[in-house]
Amino acid sequence: MDALEKVFEQIDQSWDDEVKFLQQLGRFPSTLGNETATQRFLANKFREMSLETDEFIPDVKKLSSLPGFSAPEWSYDGRPIVVGKLPTKGPKQGKSLILQGHIDVVSPEPMRLWDYDPWGSTIEGDRMYGRGLCDMKSGVAAMIYAVKAIQDAGIELGADVLLETVYEEECTGNGALATLQRGYVADGGLIPEPFGPTALKAQVGVIWMRVRVTGAGSHVNIANQSVNAIEKSYILIDALKKYREYINYTKPKHEAFKDVDHPLNVNIGIIKSGDWASTVPADCMFEVRIGLYPDQDPQEIKDEVKAWLLEAAAQDPWLKEVQPEITFYGFHAHGVNLEENLEVYSYLDAAHHKVYDSEMKYLATTATTDVRFYNLFYNIPMTCYGPTGGDMHGANEWVDLTSVREVTKVYAAFILDWCGIRK
Amino acid sequence: MDALEKVFEQIDQSWDDEVKFLQQLGRFPSTLGNETATQRFLANKFREMSLETDEFIPDVKKLSSLPGFSAPEWSYDGRPIVVGKLPTKGPKQGKSLILQGHIDVVSPEPMRLWDYDPWGSTIEGDRMYGRGLCDMKSGVAAMIYAVKAIQDAGIELGADVLLETVYEEECTGNGALATLQRGYVADGGLIPEPFGPTALKAQVGVIWMRVRVTGAGSHVNIANQSVNAIEKSYILIDALKKYREYINYTKPKHEAFKDVDHPLNVNIGIIKSGDWASTVPADCMFEVRIGLYPDQDPQEIKDEVKAWLLEAAAQDPWLKEVQPEITFYGFHAHGVNLEENLEVYSYLDAAHHKVYDSEMKYLATTATTDVRFYNLFYNIPMTCYGPTGGDMHGANEWVDLTSVREVTKVYAAFILDWCGIRK
Numbered sequence: 001m002d003a004l005e006k007v008f009e010q011i012d013q014s015w016d017d018e019v020k021f022l023q024q025l026g027r028f029p030s031t032l033g034n035e036t037a038t039q040r041f042l043a044n045k046f047r048e049m050s051l052e053t054d055e056f057i058p059d060v061k062k063l064s065s066l067p068g069f070s071a072p073e074w075s076y077d078g079r080p081i082v083v084g085k086l087p088t089k090g091p092k093q094g095k096s097l098i099l100q101g102h103i104d105v106v107s108p109e110p111m112r113l114w115d116y117d118p119w120g121s122t123i124e125g126d127r128m129y130g131r132g133l134c135d136m137k138s139g140v141a142a143m144i145y146a147v148k149a150i151q152d153a154g155i156e157l158g159a160d161v162l163l164e165t166v167y168e169e170e171c172t173g174n175g176a177l178a179t180l181q182r183g184y185v186a187d188g189g190l191i192p193e194p195f196g197p198t199a200l201k202a203q204v205g206v207i208w209m210r211v212r213v214t215g216a217g218s219h220v221n222i223a224n225q226s227v228n229a230i231e232k233s234y235i236l237i238d239a240l241k242k243y244r245e246y247i248n249y250t251k252p253k254h255e256a257f258k259d260v261d262h263p264l265n266v267n268i269g270i271i272k273s274g275d276w277a278s279t280v281p282a283d284c285m286f287e288v289r290i291g292l293y294p295d296q297d298p299q300e301i302k303d304e305v306k307a308w309l310l311e312a313a314a315q316d317p318w319l320k321e322v323q324p325e326i327t328f329y330g331f332h333a334h335g336v337n338l339e340e341n342l343e344v345y346s347y348l349d350a351a352h353h354k355v356y357d358s359e360m361k362y363l364a365t366t367a368t369t370d371v372r373f374y375n376l377f378y379n380i381p382m383t384c385y386g387p388t389g390g391d392m393h394g395a396n397e398w399v400d401l402t403s404v405r406e407v408t409k410v411y412a413a414f415i416l417d418w419c420g421i422r423k
Numbered sequence: 424m425d426a427l428e429k430v431f432e433q434i435d436q437s438w439d440d441e442v443k444f445l446q447q448l449g450r451f452p453s454t455l456g457n458e459t460a461t462q463r464f465l466a467n468k469f470r471e472m473s474l475e476t477d478e479f480i481p482d483v484k485k486l487s488s489l490p491g492f493s494a495p496e497w498s499y500d501g502r503p504i505v506v507g508k509l510p511t512k513g514p515k516q517g518k519s520l521i522l523q524g525h526i527d528v529v530s531p532e533p534m535r536l537w538d539y540d541p542w543g544s545t546i547e548g549d550r551m552y553g554r555g556l557c558d559m560k561s562g563v564a565a566m567i568y569a570v571k572a573i574q575d576a577g578i579e580l581g582a583d584v585l586l587e588t589v590y591e592e593e594c595t596g597n598g599a600l601a602t603l604q605r606g607y608v609a610d611g612g613l614i615p616e617p618f619g620p621t622a623l624k625a626q627v628g629v630i631w632m633r634v635r636v637t638g639a640g641s642h643v644n645i646a647n648q649s650v651n652a653i654e655k656s657y658i659l660i661d662a663l664k665k666y667r668e669y670i671n672y673t674k675p676k677h678e679a680f681k682d683v684d685h686p687l688n689v690n691i692g693i694i695k696s697g698d699w700a701s702t703v704p705a706d707c708m709f710e711v712r713i714g715l716y717p718d719q720d721p722q723e724i725k726d727e728v729k730a731w732l733l734e735a736a737a738q739d740p741w742l743k744e745v746q747p748e749i750t751f752y753g754f755h756a757h758g759v760n761l762e763e764n765l766e767v768y769s770y771l772d773a774a775h776h777k778v779y780d781s782e783m784k785y786l787a788t789t790a791t792t793d794v795r796f797y798n799l800f801y802n803i804p805m806t807c808y809g810p811t812g813g814d815m816h817g818a819n820e821w822v823d824l825t826s827v828r829e830v831t832k833v834y835a836a837f838i839l840d841w842c843g844i845r846k
Contacts, residue, residue, distance in 0.1 A: 107698045110706045113637070170701065208700045214536070216817070226817075230691045230709075231664070234657050241654070268653045269700035274693035275530045277631045277712040277753065278593065278790075279816040281692060283533045286653075289700040330700065367701075393702040394639070394649075 003155050003421055004354065007412045010149035015405055019123075021045075022141040022404065026121035026130040030103050032074070035167040038103045039080045042140075042165045046084030049148055051163065055080035058178035066181060067377045070172035070332040081178050084163040086147060093158030094420025098189035098382065099147070099411070100162075100176065100370060101140035102169030105132030106393050113395035127389075127398040134389030138399040139192025139407070140165060142387060146411035158420030162186060169370050171208070171330045176370035180378050188344045188418065192386035192407060193369050194399065197356055199348055200371060200384035202256035202364040204263060205292040205335035207302055211236060211309065212325040213284045215318075227318050229284035230273045236324060239312030240266050240288060243305060247291075254293035256337045256364045263366050264291035291366060294335035302328050336372045343381045344418075351413035352385075355406050360385075385410065426578050426844055427777065430835045433572035438828055442546075444468075445564040445827065449544035449553040453526050455497070458590040461526045462503045465563075465588045469507030472571055474586065478503035481601035489604060490800045493595035493755040504601050507586040509570060516581030517843025521612035521803065522570070522834070523585075523599065523793060524563035525592030528555030529816050536818035550812075550821040557812030561822040562615025562830070563588060565810060569834035581843030585609060592793050594631070594753045599793035603801050611767045611841065615809035615830060616792050617822065620779055622771055623794060623807035625679035625787040627686060628715040628758035630725055634659060634732065635748040636707045638741075650741050652707035653696045659747060662735030663689055663711060666728060670714075677716035679760045679787045686789050687714035714789060717758035725751050759795045766804045767841070774836035775808075778829050783808075808833065 001009070011018075028038040039055065046053040058076045063069050088094075108118035108131040116122045116129040123129075128138070147161055162184055166175030193200070213236065215229030244266035257263035267289045274281035292301045306326045313319035352360040365384075374380035387407050389399035424432070434441075451461040462478065469476040481499045486492050511517075531541035531554040539545045541554040551561070570584055585607055589598030616623070636659065638652030667689035680686035690712045697704035715724040729749045736742035775783040788807075797803035810830050812822035 106702050109698055113705055170699075206701070228691060230694050231660070234660065237654070237657065267701065267703055268651060268697075269702055269704060270697035271653050271694055271704075271707070272696075274691075274710075275532055276593075276816070277692035277710040278629070278690065279529050279692055280690055281694075282536055282817065284694070287697075287700040393699070394705060 003153070003416060004413055006153040007149045007155065007416065008409055010153045011145065011405065011408050011412060014145060014149065014152065018141055018145040018408065019401065022128065022133070022138055023121035025137040025141060026128065026133045027119050029119050030105055030132065031107055032104060032171060035104050036079055039082050039165060042103065043082045045144065046082065046163060049084065049151060051084030051086050054083045056182060058174055059181070062181055063174055063177055066177060068173065068177055068334065068373050070174060071329055072172050072174060073329050079167065081175050082165045083179060083184055086157065086161040088157050088159050088422065090422065093422060095187035095418050096159040097415060097418055098162045098164060098184065098186045098380065099143040100164040100166060100189060100191050101136055101143055102167060102175065102370065103137060103140060103165050104167035104170050105135065106170055115396055126401050128401055129396055129398045131397055134194045134387070134397050134399040135392040136192060136194055136386065138389065138404045139194060139386040142404050142408040143192050143411055145408050146415060149412050150415060156422035157415065158422050160186065161415060161419060166370065173333060173370050173373060176373050180373055185378060185380060189374055189380055189382035190344065190411065190414065191369060191371055191382065191384045192411065193384040194386045194389050194392065195363050195365065195384055196386070196388040196403065197352060197406065197410065198361045198363045198385065199345055200338065200365060200369065201362040202294060202337045203335060203368050203372065204366055205294065205296060205298055206331040206333045206368045207290050207292065207298050207328060208330035209288045209290060209305060210327050210329060211286050211288065214322050215280065215282050226280040229281045232316070232319055233271070233284040233286055235316050235319060236309055236312060237268055237286065239309055240268065243308050254295065256294065260364060260366060265366060266290050292335055294337040296335065298332045298334060331368065333368045334372055334376060336375055338375060338383060342383060344383050347414055347418050348383065348385055350417060351410045354413040355409045426576070426839060427836055429576040430572045430578065430839065431832055433576045434568065434828065434831050434835060437568060437572065437575065441564055441568040441831065442824065445551065445556070445561055446544035448560040448564060449551065449556045450542050452542050453528055453555065454530055455527060455594060456502070458527050459502055462505050462588060465526065466505045468567065469505065469586060472507065472574060474507030474509050477506045479605060481597055482604070485604055486597055486600055489600060491596065491600055491757065491796050493597060494752055495595050495597060496752050502590065504598050505588045506602060506607055509580065509584040511580055511582050511845065513845065516845060518610035518841050519582040520838060520841055521585045521587060521607065521609045521805065522566040523587040523589060523612060523614050524559055524566055525589050525598065525793065526560060526563060527590035527593050528558065529593055538819055549824050551824055552819055552821045554820055557617045557810070557820050557822040558815040559615060559617050559809065561812065561827045562617060562809040565827050565831040566615050566834055568831050569838060572835050573838060579845035580838065581845050583609065584838060584842060589793065596756060596793050596796060599796050603796055608801060608803060612797055612803055612805035613767065613834065613837065614792060614794055614805065614807045615834065616807040617809045617812050617815065618786050618788065618807055619809070619811040619826065620775060620829065620833065621784045621786045621808065622768055623761065623788060623792065624785040625717060625760045626758060626791050626795065627789055628717065628719060628721055629754040629756045629791045630713050630715065630721050630751060631753035632711045632713060632728060633750050633752060634709050634711065637745050638703065638705050649703040652704045655739070655742055656694070656707040656709055658739050658742060659732055659735060660691055660709065662732055663691065666731050677718065679717065683787060683789060688789060689713050715758055717760040719758065721755045721757060754791065756791045757795055757799060759798055761798060761806060765806060767806050770837055770841050771806065771808055773840060774833045777836040778832045
């Protein structure tokens, strides 16, 4: 039995463990700011695996001068990033590797739409349901159990492997950036984002915008003389819908997204205004996520969309005088068009074929992932490849368990090949 | 010096006290559910004035079978209604009187628009600023100090006076209804709502509606295949704007409101959706206040606006299938067109002329007040007349202090005449 067979056998043997581990991971409600318990749990797991484990707090001051930094509106106190290093024992014989996954998840609200406990990790048939199980705790479990299977099979690798669990992939990417700032680099990397058995070839950039509209509030008995901030906001939301049409269908498409019907989403994700039905709301706040192409600068897009909104505001007698306040926070993320012959692709393709008969597909995603930092700013070839699932960010998010097992094997095969087996 | 002169002199002498009392009253943040401290303060005031003071909790079960009841979504536990009775000493010689004011106030949010502490009762020139000082703590101070001046002048009245401080005028009117349910009735009444030295002749009815729109939430990378509940909500908000045009300009106006340009406001007062810019919001909730005419039944208008919205929903492929959930709570308030020769008018007009040279004006208000219960369901002639101010429900709400002093005098003159001076 060769090394790969032994490792695959190990993965099959520990499959029940891996499922239980994933269930545990899914039961942590690790939304923004609430990742600490999950990270402690993972750090303990890494220590159990005898990895050199580093828990550290991002230094926002140091991060803020790095390219790709996104301004947060919150503190990093008490929120560790975790890196577990499996050092090679002796001179480097292969290529070192980063396996990175994010454990932050978005809110499960509105809860009423769920048929399962979002923190219950319910298994039904081949699916496990829960917030973050697809995006991307299943990938985290797969990458950890791939390394564990290699260890348990008694195989020594020819180069270091770093297992990294980060947060804020969903809003800034500063968790990933913090690992790089701390010096965790390697010859290549994978992120098991749940795109299925598919290699990422391009991703859009993302910015977050906040718009505050001020009306003139008053008692409803003079509501027709007042200015309702909710109604005024819709002028700007309409303008954003037009902007969405413009950037997707009027402007030329980026080559990497030529087969994607609607690459650049402009999503009104939040709106909040008022606290009394009989009061004319004097302000309204809404937040928007805006996509951009790999060759665009986030700052230029911020300027463009701001100008677009102010132009729309100028058409309205009230908004012309009382201009909306337009600010940006969170994602200031560049898009990435990965190199055609990224070094990891051939290894990943080979590993893919150890598990699947079908060809490995390539994906241009209309979302962002942490790979941008590694490829754009640290010259580390890195792509995504992960489990299959659905309803990410929605109700009844699920992951296909068979795909998790298969991805665990693909990752193990990749590691053996990329890092090499110590001779 | 006759009785009225003595009372007016008393009001002038105690004016500084009245201003201080109003300042204290304004410093209680008596928003919905937070009225208890204010009510205890007022009950103590009534006891200091040797009134027979009753603090009682509304019995929602008993109220719910009464006409004019509005369904609350909250409890009345620990939230007293206060009635202070100044009983006449001997056989009734005049007419008994209810003086009623509400001490609940709407939220001061958004605070950022205030130039004054909303709970600071700041005096600048002739104005006092703060949430609820106009609507309607100044009126409450005026009615109390009118009675107090009569007491302090040593005058015995010929009939009982009830001083009542209630809450939920701003959302249900159940405070007023509770006083009636408990048996507090009289030959007539006044509410010092801040309409200025103006008698109320008509008011609209009001209903509150809540609309929940369900979209199909998901990760933003498939946002264009998802259904954004915020964007879908605007289809219904547009329909409500059309409904507003229809009821104000297409339907015939009620006679009492023929001189009012836009009597029936339809106000989108609250909207809430989403918690993440990069998630397509799966639901959106908004609340609306809708006005109706005195001859209309609130239930009929509820049915009408619901049908209107469902008709608009039917034009949209998504909303047709996933219909909005339309419910009603709070205000189920009839409009009132007061009798031409309401008994209180002639007395009020006479009292008005004791203080003002100008004619007393009459007002058809596009808001609701508690007078509806007394006139419609208890045959108690009651109108409003009160201080002058501005920015009710808005930032920098204020009351004109001179008007408060004048209204205190008008009320005192009214009481002396209506209740009579014991011979």
